[in-house]
Amino acid sequence: MNQRKVKSMHSKLSRLAKNECASYKDGACAVQRCGRCIVAIETDSMPGNICGYFVRSVLPAVPELHAEYVDTFPKGHALRNEKPKLSDCKRCGESFEKRGNAAKYCSDCRALNDRDKARARKQKERREMSRD
Template sequence: MALLNAKTLRDVRKCVEKYCANYAGGVCILHESPCDYYGKYGHSVSCDYFEQAVLPNEPLLQKAYEEAHGIINAEKEAVKYNVGKCAKCGEAFIKRSNRAKYCGACHAVKQREHNRNYMRKKRSS
C-alpha cells in the first residue's frame, strides 16, 4: 500500500469530517478508537467503511485515493479476462478460449449429451 500525498490526505480528512457517519470529534464510533486518518500513520491506512460508503460521494478524491492505495476496480479487472455469457444458463464465466460457449457446469452436461447422441448414432449404423 502506497502513501497518500499531503493534498489527498487533507481532502480525505475533510471528507471524513463532512460525510462519515462514524466520525465524531476525532473518534471512530465503529471501532471506538481515534479515526485512522487522524493518527500518526493516517497517510498509509485505509478504512473499509470510508472506502465503501463515504468515498463514492467524491469521484475525484476517490480516483486519487484508489491510485495511491493501488485499489483495482473490479470492472477494469474484468476487462483483462475474456468474460462470456453461458448459452445455456446465462451465467457470466471466464472464457478459456474464444470458442467457449458454456460455463463449466453446463459444459459437462452438454458434453455428456453430445457423447450420448454420438454413441446412439454410431450403434445404429
C-alpha cells in the first residue's frame, strides 16, 4: 500500500475517532495509554494501532473504511476474520481445513496415504531388484 493511501486512511480514521468515539475527549483517548486513539506506527503497510473500543464499536459503523482498514493487515491476522478454506477429504469424505492449494486429504488420511505410497514404492523397488 502506498504512502498516500496510508495517510488518507489514517486521516479518515482520525476524523472518525474525533467525531464518533465515546472514549475520545478533549483531543485524547481515555482508553489508550498514550492518549491517542490512533498511533502512527508504520508496520507492514498498517496505518496504525487503534484502540480496541474504536475497532469493535465505532469502525464497523463505516463499512467501507472498516473493510479498507482490515485489508491492510497481513493474512492470518486476528482482525481479518478470514474463514478457513474447507474441503472434503478424497479418502474419507470428512471436511478439513486446507493448508495449501494442493491439499487433498485430512491429517489422518494424509498419514495413511503416505504410508500406502511408501509401501508401494518399496514393493516396486524390491520387484526391480529381484529382476536383476
